[in-house]
Amino acid sequence: MAKLNFPDDPAASAPRQMHIYGADGKIVNTVTFGTDGKIASPSVMGKATAKQAFDFKKLLEDIRGHSNPIKVGLSTAGFGVAGAVLLLAVVSNLGNPVLFSDRREEWKAQLEGLKGAAWDVWLSYFSDVAPAWRGHAVEIFQQYLRFKLIGMFDQLAAIAKEMSGTMNNQYKEVLTYDFSALALAATAAPVFRALLKFSAHPVGRVALLSQSVIFLGAAANMVKQFADTFNKYQSELNDLELKLTDLTGIFYLMGNPAVGPRELHMDPNVTDISLWTPLEEDKK
Structure with a gap:
């Protein structure tokens, strides 16, 4: 009977394979696990949808266009320096939410x-190993899967889940801020533009100041x-x-x-084949 084959280092960066043998010594299943060390790429559809839903360059252009009458109005009202600083701060804090949605x-x-x-590894064990073999080696192998290999997968998956959730929350926060900045500029610009026409009149100047x-x-x-x-x-980060x-x-x-x-x-x-007893032999 052929010897059992196990991966030497499940933590290695290259994908590894685990061959599962039947009682006749033939391979009944091969499970591949591990990664190439790179984060999997998101689907093309997901990226396209996010970018189609939000055009960051267009938003910047719109806000900058609305900023001109606001700057002039603030300067005319005597708030030129303070207004310029705050406008710069608002615009500088803008971010592209698509970067967070991609991540x-x-x-x-x-x-x-x-x-x-x-799941491929775990289910393969219970589908192909546990029903066909018994013995001390089987117990050791199950402990290895449960407390080493699967535990490591679980730890990595937990971090990936938290990171995805954090990126999603930041995406929403950045998107909300961007649209709030656009709304602020878009609603204030026409008001300043109208009041500037009457800024020479005392009443118009008071309104502009307000x-x-x-x-x-x-x-x-x-x-x-x-x-x-x-x-x-x-x-959080x-x-x-x-x-x-x-x-x-x-x-x-x-x-x-x-x-x-x-x-x-x-x-x-675990690799000592004498410690693996096929259940078919055990029944004889």
Whole structure:
């Protein structure tokens, strides 16, 4: 009977294969797991949909176009410096949400691959190994799968799930901020444009001054909300970074890739074919 074949290092970056043999010594199933070290790419459809739904360059052009009458109005009302600083802050905080949606899809694809590979290995064991073999080696092999291989898959999948969720939340936050900035500029520009025509009149100047104060207050509030959101996600990303640091301890000696990967070889007894008893023989 041919010897059982197991992958030497499930943590290796290249895809590995596990051959499962039947009692007759022939391969009954081959399971491939592991990755090429790269995050899976999101579907083309997902990327196209996100980009079609949001044109960041167009939004920038619209906001900059609306900014001109606002700048002139603020300067005429005596808020030129303060207005310029706040407008710059609002525009500088704009971001492209598609970047976050793309990363969300990448982590989702990574999660799908990890969970699929884990289930392929686990179900193959219960479908092809457990029903056909018994013995001490079977128990060792099951412990290896449960506490080493599958556990590592679960840890990686948990991080991928959290990263995808965080990217999705940031996508929504950035998109909300961008549209809020556009709405602020689009609604304020025509008002400033109209009031500038009457700015020479005392009543018109008072109205322009009042509009300037309202706009500056709204812009300052947006900047504060952005700062709060930024700090919130800095904290979340820091927590994820700590979890990733912990995760390296599972795969690398002392948690340091430079030291080398952990030794994940199974107990040598698992490859001793004498410790594997076909159930068909056991029934005889």
